[in-house]
Amino acid sequence: MDAARDMATFQVLARTGTISAAAHELGVAPSAVSRRLKALEARLGIELVRRSTRAMVLTPAGEAYLARSKDLLKSIDALEEEMRDESLGVAGPIRMAAPLSFGLCALPDPLDAFLKAHPAISLEMDLRDDQVDLVREGFDLALRIGELPPSTLIAKKLTSIPFAVGASPEFLEKHGPIEKPEQLDGLPGLVYANALRGDVLNWTNEDGSEGRAQLTRTLVANNGDILAALAAKGHGIYAAPRFILAGQLNRGELLPVLPDVGWPETALHAVWPPTDHLPARVRALIDSLAAHFSGLPRR
Missing domain, CATH: 1.10.10.10 (Winged helix-like DNA-binding domain superfamily/Winged helix DNA-binding domain)
Known part of the structure; x- marks a missing residue:
């Protein structure tokens, strides 16, 4: 039986x-x-x-x-x-999901260090911007950026991720000068489809009060890289986690908009299904990622 x-x-x-x-x-x-x-x-x-x-x-x-x-x-x-x-200790397979753009730009270094430290690990990565069903699809954990909806998943915050607002020099020449965040209200904007309100910009003023501006949607996409590339071609304001805009900002294709404004931060979480015993290999990966990201500069 x-x-x-x-x-x-x-x-x-x-x-x-x-x-x-x-x-x-x-x-x-x-x-x-x-x-x-x-x-x-x-x-x-x-x-x-x-x-x-x-x-x-x-x-x-x-x-x-x-x-x-x-x-x-x-x-x-x-x-x-x-x-x-x-x-076995820290050994065996791990299935992990992560956002596409974040995975490409931020995960090679910490995963390289983890796999070198634990050569008996077999890691399977799934990079996509939609949220996987960890239980139904058999994932051990996922990395998620932004506010987490209510669920039975267990979550651990790994780090905070700063936001940046950028636009091309041509766009700012046409619509500028932008000296106050309130001037962003109504301007053309590029919007990340998976964000709850990607067309709304929030900030904190020096006196602690909150401000809000709403962009006019000119383009919506489910990937941040294409939005950053099109923002660099002058199609509008784009607000996103700073790592999305870093390449264009460093090359001067995008200019930071009001960088001294208190734009909000978001969080990077590791999430995994509820369990009575988290495997040592999964716990080791979560701890390794937490140590890596906690040691990085915020900006």
């Missing part, structure tokens, strides 16, 4: 809703899933699902079995991770 395997199969079946979908995800024939379900119900002496031609619906007993088996499988996974940590 393989109770853990039965539980895992039932978890997939409950999530996918059909025997054929569960079989596809598990890589087995539908008849194998059906036989395992029937054997499980026979062994427990109770019906776990109600079958129909289109889907399967959990019975109250099925709902209870689903919840309890999920907890038990988490405990089994945690126990196995503890045993692996004792025998």
Whole structure:
């Protein structure tokens, strides 16, 4: 009797809703899933699902079995991770997701140091600007920039990231001089699609009061690099984490707009699924990234 395997199969079946979908995800024939379900119900002496031609619906007993088996499988996974940590230490695979632009410009150095320090680690990176579902897609952790929405994920702040506001020399010649942040209100702006309000600029005045200006959207994109490149060609104001604008600012393709204004900072977090035991290899990577970013200058 393989109770853990039965539980895992039932978890997939409950999530996918059909025997054929569960079989596809598990890589087995539908008849194998059906036989395992029937054997499980026979062994427990109770019906776990109600079958129909289109889907399967959990019975109250099925709902209870689903919840309890999920907890038990988490405990089994945690126990196995503890045993692996004792025998292997910082070794094994890690799947990590991170924002594309940030990953390209900010992660090579800390990951190089981490992998050299832990050669038994196998790291798989997924760089994209949309937020992955860590549990469903099987990631160990993700790096996220900005305000975190409510969730069950565990989060650790790694560092603060300063914002900058930039525009091309040609744009500032046409619309300038810009001497106060209030003058930005209504100007053409480039907006990052994944930001909650990328067209709104907030700042803190010297007296502690808050200011706000709203740009007129001229271009929206889900990648910061293309927005910075088009801002450098004169298409509008662009406000973003400073690392996005750094190349154009350093080359003079963008000029900082009101750099002495108290533009807001955002945060870089590491997030991971709730667990009773975070694997040593994942904890080591989080700690390594935290040490690296905490030692960098803020500007």
